Amino acid sequence: EAGVAQSPRYKIIEKRQSVAFWCNPISGHATLYWYQQILGQGPKLLIQFQNNGVVDDSQLPKDRFSAERLKGVDSTLKIQPAKLEDSAVYLCASSSWGGPGGLAFFGQGTRLTVV
């Protein structure tokens, strides 16, 4: 089965610019996660979708970050305007929704550098 696809792999932007990341989850997976991973740290959950509804976005900086999941499949994460501290790897993951939970499958991530 195809894995989680993310693009672009790398992005360099100047502070105050905007950027968007795209994620295509595994077919049939209802749950989609976006994580931010700063170098040397664990992934931090930004937002969790089930189908096209938001389950948790408590750690999403909503003044600059936004995310949507079109028709419960693909998802985009946007940062506008970017700050230096947004430099990180942005990881997308998906899992099938099933009772007590299940393993998540991760994409390769998008490495963002804000200069």
Add this chain to the structure above:
Amino acid sequence: SQQGEEDPQALSIQEGENATMNCSYKTSINNLQWYRQNSGRGLVHLILIRSNEREKHSGRLRVTLDTSKKSSSLLITASRAADTASYFCATQGGSEKLVFGKGTKLTVNP
């Protein structure tokens, strides 16, 4: 906020030795998962243990879960240089929110 906290932060061993990593968490969970991340790559799931399970095996991996102590351990037996990576525990509750710890960086020297 991070739910799991791994210990130690870094571990260096020789090939053939066993590696043990620990994870502590704070709130009730449905399951606990372990993931591996090679440098510059995405995370790969290793094993999931449910809250009503105490021990689980998968190849050279052994995971234990003690819900009374809110802790888990990952044991890698007969380690290989290819096991060099960062290892993360992640807890999952009723909403399937998956929260990661800070990770243990394992180095296996040939």
